[in-house]
Amino acid sequence: MCLLHHLGGASSRRPEELSQGLSTPAADLMKRAFDDVDPRRLVDYHTHVVGVGAGGTGNLVNPAMRSRRRPLKYLKFLVYLSAAGIKDLENADREFVLRLADQARHIADHGKYRLLAFDKHYTADGTVNAEKTEFYTANEHVFNLAAEFPDLFLPTMSVHPYRADALEELARWAGRGVKVVKWLPNAMGIDPSDPRCDPFYRSMRELGAVLLSHAGEEKAVEAEEDQRLGNPLHLRRPLDHGVKVIAAHCAGLGENPDLDHPDRRLVPNFQLFMRLMEQKRYEGLLFGDISAMTQRNRLGVPPDDDPGANRPARPAGERKRLSAAGDQHRDQHGSPGPGRLHHQGGAHRPERDIRLQSAPVRFRVEADAEGPGSRPAASGVGVHGQSGPGRLSP
DSSP, X not given: OHHHHXXXXXXSSOGGGTTTTOOHHHHHHHHHHHTTXXXXXXXXXXXEOOOOOTTSOOOEEOGGGGXXXXXXXXXXXXXXXXXXXXXXXXXXXXXXHHHHHHHHHTSTTOOEEEEEOBOOOBOTTSOBOGGGOOEEBOHHHHHHHHHHOTXXXXXXXXXXXXXXXXXXXXXXXXXXXXOEEEEOHHHHTOOTTOGGGHHHHHHHHHHTOEEEEEOSOOOSSOOGGGGGGGOGGGGHHHHHTTOEEEEEGGGOSOEEEOTTSTTOOEEEHHHHHHHHHTOGGGTTTEEEEOTTTXXXXXXXXXXXXXXXXXXXXXXXXXXXXXXXXXXXXXXTTSOEEEOEEOOTTGGGOGGGOEEGGGOOSXXXXXXXXXXXXXXXXXXOOOBTTBOOSOOOOO
């Protein structure tokens, strides 16, 4: 079991001990990241909640994950249990939430966290594919948690657009004040560019709902057969319907075919995401969330290295790699400098840069309420203390 705890990153320390043992540079990094952020407007848009259905929550984990006959999946399940600090499987759903709330409360000026529901995998004909549903988190569950912990949590629904009752479910939760929809296309079997999604997008636009969609490769949830669905270019369809879209992780992992290139060559997903960010018609509509982007396997490439972008690429020797976890890169003159990912407008808008050097793991964005269909002058991507003028309708 000690090996499981090591793999899961479980800690024997309580959340109230979070600030103890941090090095001076680490503590300073955390402080600087929040220096100019108003905690009353601070919202974390990417907080997952999972459960096994204990206590009648309606959640589930694929039975294969809990079967000793599937040793690799079972090991993965045990690692997740350890990482979440769950000790009693019969009370797993409650233990998960109480620890999450405890952790949040012990973060200074924590703001609020959007808890993500997670719909099942559906086939093209609208039926559930139980085998490909690795886990399911019910809309009702996250809504109830937000009601129980109003100082900490906000609910985010998850509605698969292929469901026969998709429009009704969307309207139901929007009517209860839930205005953000979570998708993980690779794991749920959603093609965001599918015309069958158009009625869903029209309804989202009318309701003023925001789409938080995973983009890029998916590793945490089984999705190997459907990685193509994480192609950021598929998100053009909801954007063209006027739906505000948050591309999770800025598509910072894996490759996909360049759908704009005749050869459909493979291109890093991050570059495809940046291509969308630089298209003027998506200003005020497209946002990025950098949750998990400080992981070592999510190194980005600056936008002008995108071979599909409409400008000459820098010479190979002058390319700058975005850094992970606060590391620095060296510029073309050999001088160290902070890793930066330019906001829309690139070098012409340096004040809107995303500064990974000062970003802890979580991405947060200030969200101001607006009426359905409103479009501010420019979109914004924020890392803790940095946010652009674009706004999300929560």
